[in-house]
Amino acid sequence: MTAKETAAAILAASGLALGIALVIPDTETNEADLRAAGVKLDYAVYAEDNEGVKVYVAYVAESDGGTTLYKLDRSPCARRPAGVDSRDCLALESDGGTRDQGDENTMQDGDWIGVGCVRTACVVVAGREPETGL
């Protein structure tokens, strides 16, 4: 499977855009802008764009029931590397509180806070190392 096919399969397995061919837009979107606008990005995955460059893509559910695929400049997910103070990268609870998610554990878009967090792949292929992503 190509990276693009794998990305499509992962998005389908996440309940997003099942059976829809992955058409990656040419325009890259700033992930920070989406976050500032309050847009939630579920399961952004690595894929290859039309030039074969690895990028992150993510679907966003629109209010009209449709979805929009974004090509992102970075992953919206993050983890706390081992050795970083737990207070510098925490998981956000649904009630607004925070908690320690543990070393290296991935937190989805909007579910983390702190300067000690580093971007990471949101989801990986079973059996592969998370660090290598797709």
Added chain:
Amino acid sequence: MRLALVLALISGTALAQGRVYDRTCDVTSRRSSRGGVACGSVSYAQFEFAPASGAGMGAACACTTPTAATGEAMTFSRASVAWCTKGNETSGIANGDLVECASGQPRVMPGGDGTGGLGLSVWEARTNSALRSQELENAAWVLLGVTAAAPTRTANYATAPDGTATAERLQFVATGAAEGSVVYQTVGGGGVANSIGVYLKGASSAGTVDVCSSNGASYSCTACTFVAATWTRCLRENTVVAAGVDLVIGNASWRNGGTTRVANDVLVWQADQQVGATMGPPITTTSAAATRLGELADVALTFGAGTTGFSTAQTTVYPEGASPNYGDGLSRVLNGVPGTGVPGGAAASVNGSYPFPSAASLFTQDCNPSAPNTHTNARRSISGPLNRFVTYFNPVGAANLFGCVNDICDDGVAATWTAPTWTRYRLGNYTVSSGSTNAVIKKVCLDPSPLRCR
């Protein structure tokens, strides 16, 4: 000499015709039968895969590639690892019953309740969003007490279903109606149908705990009874909750409707939260959600051009599926009588997507698990240069089996059908990302005579 040559030619012609209509014996026996000698005890139809005898399948969870009953080769693809279960998928699971097959290796297993012959597990891609699925001692799993003590946790306390010493021990205190003593993880992914599951075993005795999906506002719990002798895979399926799903395991009286729980001493292993109305085979995660990719299986067919004798009244296919939901013993028939009814109606609801070129182009049979072996709405395939026949079983919703030839299917009216060159039989998924087989496929049979498919 001339007489011998004539006899040989006649014999050869008869043999060729017999290959078409009468392949009930292996080659040696078939020749013997021409001479009036009875066939051997094992006979097969024109094409059989995963027959009840197990021919061609090898051992359960050996992670080797099976063949069809008479040796036809199978090609298989899956670009990730996947778990195989040697017996019952949800109860009576012994240590060592679960085997992880490497990328590209098929999973041959009985499926369902573990009874019946071996089949081939074919699943769509699935993602487990529960981190550290076999490390419930990790900080990703939160111990919680609700007006009661939080559970006590001991890492790597016992042997797990895969034979490794990775099962955690969780000791939940007794809870009153408004109390809780649980371990949980927020796994996200709400808004669509989710299924959760976890392997449980009594550390010393049987008991009952709760497994819940919850987002704080809506609670969906299943009471899970476990025993001490073997593992039970507890499932909570087809739950739709809002965003921010919590996977909760333990004495969740304050979320289960107020049912009190006694103290429970439980071994816990491999928790899953998968998007889907039914729970799939487990998927191991570590620090990130992980996806088991979709599977494709094709079997080369050895009967080909010139095969005749197939008709809509005779061609019989018995793909038999088994999943944790439907168990074993399902027999679905593609047989028959040019159909009536409206094809494609059920297909339109397959996860909101329809993989075939036309929704009105089904070659399918109603295969409702509640009424197996029914023959209504039967369809026949189109005639033409056939080289690929596809069936797949969708356990979600209407639970239909779908079929297609050369990516195009038809519900035409002609009563007979001559099969041209058959080269490949695709078991299960239509593509790697379409057609939700999600079952163990067994007892696939293709023959001009329904009598030889059993």
